[in-house]
Amino acid sequence: MIVLKKYKLMNNLKQLILLLLFPVLLSSCAAYKSKLQVEAITFPELGSFSKVEGDFWYKSSEQIGTLAFETPLLVSQQELPFNKVSYAKYTKFLANANRINSVAFTDSMPYKPKYIRLQLLDKITLTSLLNDKDNINIRGYLENDPNFKLITQIDVTTTDELRELFSQAKTVLLKKATNNKQVLLVQNSQGYKEIDFSHLEVFSYDYVSFCWGEDRYHSKIIKILAEGDSGCPSTTYKKASKVKSIEKSYLKL
Numbered sequence: 001m002i003v004l005k006k007y008k009l010m011n012n013l014k015q016l017i018l019l020l021l022f023p024v025l026l027s028s029c030a031a032y033k034s035k036l037q038v039e040a041i042t043f044p045e046l047g048s049f050s051k052v053e054g055d056f057w058y059k060s061s062e063q064i065g066t067l068a069f070e071t072p073l074l075v076s077q078q079e080l081p082f083n084k085v086s087y088a089k090y091t092k093f094l095a096n097a098n099r100i101n102s103v104a105f106t107d108s109m110p111y112k113p114k115y116i117r118l119q120l121l122d123k124i125t126l127t128s129l130l131n132d133k134d135n136i137n138i139r140g141y142l143e144n145d146p147n148f149k150l151i152t153q154i155d156v157t158t159t160d161e162l163r164e165l166f167s168q169a170k171t172v173l174l175k176k177a178t179n180n181k182q183v184l185l186v187q188n189s190q191g192y193k194e195i196d197f198s199h200l201e202v203f204s205y206d207y208v209s210f211c212w213g214e215d216r217y218h219s220k221i222i223k224i225l226a227e228g229d230s231g232c233p234s235t236t237y238k239k240a241s242k243v244k245s246i247e248k249s250y251l252k253l
Contacts, residue, residue, distance in 0.1 A: 043202040044151045045182055046118055047174055049138060052149045064141050066182055068134040072173035076119040079167040081112040093203040116166045120152045123225045130222045142210055143240040149207035156200040211236035212243045
């Protein structure tokens with residue numbers, strides 16, 4: 001009888017502990033789920049490599065690094081007014097990220113709110129950098145998975161002060177800072193100002209795909225950068241495995 005009472009007491013105690021812990025567990029699960037959701041729709045930086053597949057709002061699920069370069073890259077900047085398409089992307093991004101919409105917009109507004117578009121336009125330089133020895137490791141990922149793309153355009157919102165700085169900029173450069181971190185270098189009449197990507201809210205992006213071929217030594221290289229998911233021209237391939245590379249041989253005479 002005493003053993004039975006002791007068992008019931010222990011069982012009741014366990015139930016009480018579970019009841020007390022249950023809200024905590026629910027809260028932890030909700031927070032973890034929310035964290036995963038935010039990470040899933042966190043858009044990549046300019047000049048980064050990301051796996052692009054599946055639903056648009058969950059495309060940037062895996063960023064594997066950024067382009068290696070020494071000389072800062074020229075960035076084209078535009079201040080654009082929101083329209084129905086861009087505003088729909090912006091509001092959908094905010095909804096999925098559980099963020100508050102601070103930009104009011106209707107199509108009939110005489111003065112529409114604006115955002116900043118930043119682009120890497122020099123495809124010749126980008127192609128050369130991709131084939132450089134400094135990017136040999138990242139090229140290994142690109143060869144094995146055609147879903148990895150190079151992010152060459154981002155649409156961002158930011159503070160009024162920074163938006164004005166971009167709109168009045170003479171030059172914008174993408175620069176490598178310490179620890180391989182990327183920053184934007186904005187030049188105006190007063191000099192240069194560094195802007196960290198954390199100060200920009202990226203709500204949309206675009207990318208280029210890689211068209212593989214051979215150089216004159218029959219080595220496998222990236223020949224052309226294709227916009228988005230557009231096809232590759234003849235003699236080049238989306239899948240690097242389709243290129244029949246021939247090993248270089250050197251003869252000592």
